[in-house]
Amino acid sequence: METILGIDLPTWWYLVIGAVFTGYTILDGFDLGAGAVHLFFNKEESRRVALNAIGPVWDGNEVWLVIGGGALFAGFPEVYASLFSAFYIPFMLFLVGLIFRAISIEFRSKEKMKWWRNLWDRSYSIASIVITLLLGVLLGNIIQGIKIGEGFVYQGTFLDLLNPYALVVGVTTLSLFMMHGCIYLVMKTENRLYAKLTVMVKNTTNAFIVLYLILTGYTLYHVPYMAKKFHDEPVLYIVPFLTIGCVVGLKLLVKRRKYFMAFILSSLTAMLLLITVALNLYPNVLISSIDPAYTINIYNGASSAKSLKIMLLMAAIGMPIVATYTTFVFWTFRGKVKMDETSY
């Protein structure tokens, strides 16, 4: 098999997709988190500030999901086809959630009536929560495997996907995003809203830590192979240790109100958790809980070497460009939110 720098092509693409979804989690994670806590802000002014904090960037952040979907389709069409047809109903709800989040942000400011704004505030927040929970449930099911049978066709039902483990992953993801979103918002706000957010950051951080511990225990008990690579290759224990380090660091930084660093650490936490999953799944992507023969891995689910090479080249050209102008956009809107006539 062809390799680049000693790594085979499907593994490269696995890394690219991993990087894109990590980017999505970190970037849209704070938008979704901000949305999930939106109803905790009582004043109209606070809600406007919170919306304008993500206003210029959320659309660009969501693009990472679009790129990720395309990358999965292109590189691992078997995974794309099996996963999306298996998660039919959740994905439809997810899509409706994305639609409602987008239009709520866009429509809210267009009318001044109180009921109108309240309506879109609710829709925005509920959509953000639903999207996040579904993402977590999806991840939980990927971790423990789903009922894939002959021809990589899903044999289970919708309710099979709503199992306790997946739900715990869902709730933990929600708490992670809420914490991440609150930290982002606290960096962008001033005065009373800032004060309120400092408390919210503290609470969401505590909630996340508790859920993180529960999930870790549950995972070790329920899907022990999620730690197998660490046992096989002890040097990899650095990943869970770094995760714990980040979580402890988060708690300390939040206490000292070093929010920029806390934001970096909450991003790293999300990244390390995803690395843990990706590392222990590898080279599998969709584990069949029926028969290991039906498990889709990066080899039996990949596109041709030629296609992968073309796309790796695209990613090598495209990613730095995207990273450059994304940085430029974030730089343009750095600092506390200042309202002007273009604001929501």
Next chain:
Amino acid sequence: MDVEILARLQFAFTISFHYIYPPLSIGLGVTMAVMEGLYLKTNNKEYEVLTRFWIKIFALIFGIGVATGIVMEFEFGTNWAVYSRYVGDIFGSALAAEGIFAFALESGFLGILIFGWNKVSRKVHFFSTVMVALGSIFSAIWIVVANSWQQTPAGFHIVGEGMWARAEITDFWAMVFNPSSMERLSHVIIGAFLAGSFLVMSVHAYYIYRGKFVEISKKGFKVALVIAALSSVAQLIVGSISAEGVARNQPEKLAALEGHFDSLKTADMYLFGWVDKEAQKVYGLKIPNGLSFLIHKDFNAPVRGLNYFPKDEVPSQVNMIFQFYHIMIAIGMTLIGLSLYAVFLWWRGKLFDKKWLMLIFSFSVLLPQIANQAGWYAAEMGRQPWVVYKLLRTSDALSKSVTAEHVLFSLILFMLVYTLLFVLFIYLLNKKIQHGFDDFEDDLPSLKRDNPIMSKEDL
């Protein structure tokens, strides 16, 4: 109803609804870029006001376009899993390229466009507008390339057999420049320019008709008119090249477009008509042997008809394909007539003198929209029964794990959500149009002086 019909209905419904927005984004993007370029060049405040106004409308259109576009990306996997496995190697790379090279560009710079007026310099803002406009065009490139590959597959080979058969890429550029992609792409992009420029003309014509914001609207109207006139004429040329391409690449589709059955005979071209499939006849007004001439440049050359091909390899809805195709052409001709007439009046210095013309232009936004939709319906229904031409049948492309109840559920869900979206879109668009321009005096006084078309009640 069975899964296939429901899944096709769902795809048709979601893509048709989605396709209201991207052509507007593409066309409006270019128009905005020209307006802002004029502002940068002339320093005329009116162009800035115009740009700001249209960017707000753009944001609304783009927002709904994105929200409904993501649905499309994932619908291949949810409803058409077999198709996704089959084409992933090829189609997927185009979709991934769209995300990374086009959509990211558009969405990344959009923030600056909307919220960046006071944060970046005028030049950087203009640059962002150009990037957004380019991003929307790049999007169209990759999507149309992927779709054209389904019409005229190239640069691939088939690996595996039966349920494991897959199309794998052998030549990337042959895939990108497949036999129909360039002519179809040009056709689609020009169609989008028409959609955007006619939207701009409609709104400004409405203002002029109502006697609001008249002076500034004249400027906006003219910018859009230039784009519309060039595009409508270009579309005639590109459209006929595209029809020749269909004749070459998908003769069954061509035969369906004109309702031509008998292979031994010359073929007519209809202005309008009705296809009786049973009797294999078309009733209508025709240019005798017109299609023969269009395709072969010879009025006496026979054209392959539907009967030439195996029965299970030709599209079944001949009359509908015929109607959609002819609606598109009729509208295309109307757009040429409208925009050239307006250019003629402009040249004579009487463009805004005719009130009835402004009224017609107020509604003209609907025409390119209908033509774009009708054109796609003709193209996609004409491709049936194949999802990938001559390689994969639509009926074989469905997800095996998805039931009719699933599809029905999501179809109803999307119908409800999209109806709500559409009502809100129209409501908010109308509100923005009624609100008009910020920081700009309503120019009624000047209007009294130099606008002879205004009636008393408008003043």
